[in-house]
Amino acid sequence: MPVITLADGTEKKYDQQVTAEQVAAEIGPGLLNAALAAEVNGELVDLTTPIKDDAELNIVTAKSEHGLEVIRHSMAHLMAQAVKRLFPKVQVTIGPVIENGFYYDFSSEEPFTEDDLKKITEEMRKIAKEKLPVERFEMTRDEAVEFFNKQGEVYKAEIIRDIPQDEILSLYRQGEFTDLCRGPHVPNTSKLKVFKLMKVAGAYWRGDSNNEMLQRIYGTAWSDKKDLKDYLHRLEEAEKRDHRKLGKRMDLFHFQEEAPGMVFWHDQGWSIYQAIKQYMRQKLGMNGYREINTPSIVEYTLWEKSGHADKFGDDMFSVESEHRMYAVKPMNCPCHVQVYNQGLKSYRELPIRLAEFGSCHRNEPSGALHGLMRVRGFVQDDAHIFCTEAQIAEEVGRFIDLLHDVYADFGFKDIIYRISTRPEKRVGSEEDWDRAEKSLADALDAKGIAWEELPGEGAFYGPKIEFSLKDCLERVWQCGTMQVDFSMPGRLEATYIDEAGEKQVPVMLHRAILGSFERFIGILIEHHAGNMPLWLAPTQAVVMNITDQQSEYAEKVAGLLKNQGFRVNLDLRNEKIGYKIRQHTLSKANLHIVVGNQEMENNQVSVRSHDGQDLGVMSVDDLIGMMHQTIADK
Known part of the structure; x- marks a missing residue:
């Protein structure tokens, strides 16, 4: 008679073994519909795993700590099944969960294209709607090798041959597709709705450059559309903020x-x-x-004595001089x-x-x-x-x-x-x-x-x-x-x-x-998207004139700022002030100091921040004080 203790401390007693799925159904249809897997005494298992003894049970949903992991794990299988339906001659190899998503490596004579990714996506959606049950079963190692060899999946068979002979293996089946996996997985394919296939890349079989180059398809999966949208937005922002691109644009x-x-x-x-x-x-x-x-x-002997040579020798640059071996630290x-x-x-x-x-x-x-x-x-x-x-x-x-x-x-x-x-x-x-x-x-x-x-x-x-x-x-x-x-x-x-x-x-x-x-x-x-705070900005301020009449005054202002230790550029080009501001915005100059006739007559400057905020007209002394205070405040 197992006693099941739920996450809220509630205890439920049963006359015989029970599954997390049965417990969820008893609690209510809402929880059963949301359930993806279960934690039994801290171990992540399928909803259908029998619970024979007293146990602490936590039903895993999409919002749970391990919910996304289960979704992404199952999504890799869904993608592999779709690929096999569309490209029967392709062999599946390895498909783990990674940060924010999953991937699967395939052996394919022809490289996958962007059009192929669209076809695979549509097939995945189709399989999800079929609501195929995801079922776990076991085989011995030799049985599994024979099974996958008959399927023509020689890579999968090779993986299994490296497993100890007496080990019992778990496999998962959904429709016509079967894969070696420890699990757990979602109860059926209808739980797999929110995803996007991201890209195709090359990957050597088992990470060895002497082996065949495989096709790796990356995907991302989330519990709801909002999370996916937010993730894709972050990727777009990351692309815009790529330090390599900004480094070139800013001449860093x-x-x-x-x-x-x-x-x-x-x-x-x-x-x-x-x-x-x-x-x-x-x-x-x-x-x-x-x-x-x-x-x-x-000298290399120091690194041997410290233990680094033994642990990191392959990562060290070395050089010989006068019959003595040295290492670059x-x-x-x-x-x-x-x-x-x-x-x-x-x-x-x-x-x-x-x-x-x-x-x-x-x-x-x-x-x-x-x-x-x-x-x-x-x-x-x-x-x-x-x-x-x-x-x-x-x-x-x-x-x-x-x-x-x-x-x-x-x-x-x-x-x-x-x-x-x-x-x-x-x-x-x-x-x-x-x-x-x-x-x-x-x-x-x-x-x-x-x-x-x-x-x-x-x-x-x-x-x-x-x-x-x-x-x-x-x-x-x-x-x-x-x-x-x-x-x-x-x-x-x-x-x-x-x-x-x-x-x-x-x-x-x-x-x-x-x-x-x-x-x-x-x-x-x-x-910072290249817009460094004032104390770090490579160009802390750029002084710009509107016409040639203010050139001498602009030079004076720039000189005063430089004397205070600020990193300042001077732009006296015969260009419209709007063009100058746009250029210096792109180059990420922190402050834009504009001087026209009115500023020159009143010994003042007009100040704008790099993001277009108008900081007003002020004296040069006030500008210097503001910059010093901003830097001190970090």
């Missing part, structure tokens, strides 16, 4: 084949970079950090330990906070490079704190306060907190990992911050807090980190003298706020 940077993944900064982009660097330098100084600089090329931490190791340290000196705008290089695959977001050469706002174990909580707390302050100044208020715990391959004892993970959890709890766990995602030397930002399009960007490391200081012979005069190994906290300058600037460009 470029890339070229002779240096793949390396940024060529132009003066406009470099001004943003320098503004951020000076801001961060000031923040670090105010928070007790000592700025250092370490070599870009270091992929990160700064081992070099910071070398600075710490110069001279005997007392417990009275701890914590010691060493910061560096460290130039790093990593041999990223060429296919993964993506503008400023994924590069081979980058600069980290890196720092390492050497402290005692008793100081960890306070240092992590101080860092969180600093990070919040910095993100707010850049216009980011919504932060997601995650703790990445011990990975499978790691160094250090289990006790060290226990203490390190607890110290991070305690620090976030002490701040009253809600967080989630990412099991197995920590660095090889220690767990970390990952700080992720949400931009104006609700996209999530992981930027900041705080890592607790009990291992590397000992491996690199870092010590301090404790109160008893004994040598001890310090704890090393690895931390960054921006992550890398390059990626963070890319995020900023897209978040």
Whole structure:
């Protein structure tokens, strides 16, 4: 007699095994119609899965936490079924759920076209209206191999052959289409209504470039039309805000084949970079950090000793000189330990906070490079704190306060907190990992911050807090980190003298706020659509005359602004003022300063913001005061 406890605490007793579908039907037709799957004791299952023992039950609907996951999972099968109906010779391979949607890889002799996507979409809608039941059944591995070979699905059979022989496999059938899958899935195809096929791309079978190139169809699926419309709008906005396009239009940077993944900064982009660097330098100084600089090329033995060579050797650039092997540093931490190791340290000196705008290089695959977001050469706002174990909580707390302050100044208020715990391959004892993970959890709890766990995602030397930002399009960007490391200081012979005069190994906290300058600037460009706040704008103001009569006065105004340290351009071209304003709006100049005869006679200026807002006519002194105050307020 199973007792079923519902999400609201209600208990229901049954004389025999029951399914979530039966419980939903008993509660009411509204819930039954909305039900997609179920959580039984926290495990996601089909509505028809038998519940034989006492259990906690949550009916999953489109609005539930896992509702979209189930919809998108089932939508991939719906798309594969439609493809097979339209193109019977095509073979299906792998089709997972991804962020905001799903994809499926197909082996096809002919590439899919835009017209094909329209046909597949119509067929998917047709199948959805057929309200085909989605049924789960099981096979042994060998039975499944035979089944899919008879279907002509040799890729699917190959996947199954890699599964242990004694494992029982679950398959799902809807009409004439059957696929290998763990599930769960929606009860029938009528639940799959709101979707859009997005694009076709190439993908190698099993991600190996030596294998066949497959056709990958991407799709997105949502619980209602409004969510789909909002998502498509965000995609349009993201396209408009693409930092690569804006970077070219604003003359900020470029890339070229002779240096793949390396940024060529132009003066406009470099001004943003320098503004951020000076801001961060000031923040670090105010928070007790000592700025250092370490070599870009270091003998390979140091990376072997620190453990990086073993874990990241394939991602490191190396060079040989005079029979010695060197590596271009992929990160700064081992070099910071070398600075710490110069001279005997007392417990009275701890914590010691060493910061560096460290130039790093990593041999990223060429296919993964993506503008400023994924590069081979980058600069980290890196720092390492050497402290005692008793100081960890306070240092992590101080860092969180600093990070919040910095993100707010850049216009980011919504932060997601995650703790990445011990990975499978790691160094250090289990006790060290226990203490390190607890110290991070305690620090976030002490701040009253809600967080989630990412099991197995920590660095090889220690767990970390990952700080992720949400931009104006609700996209999530992981930027900041705080890592607790009990291992590397000992491996690199870092010590301090404790109160008893004994040598001890310090704890090393690895931390960054921006992550890398390059990626963070890319995020900023897209978040602000290139319209940087005044303190970051590469052109903070452009002074424009209406006629040649005001040329001398315009030059005077521009000179006064430049003397105050502002980044100012002067436009004296013989063009209509409307044309000038449009051009400087496109180039993202922050303030448009217009001078005509009236402004010149009254020693004033007319000021407009980059978004067209009329800020009025004011004196030059008032303009300077306004700009200084705006910059101070960030």
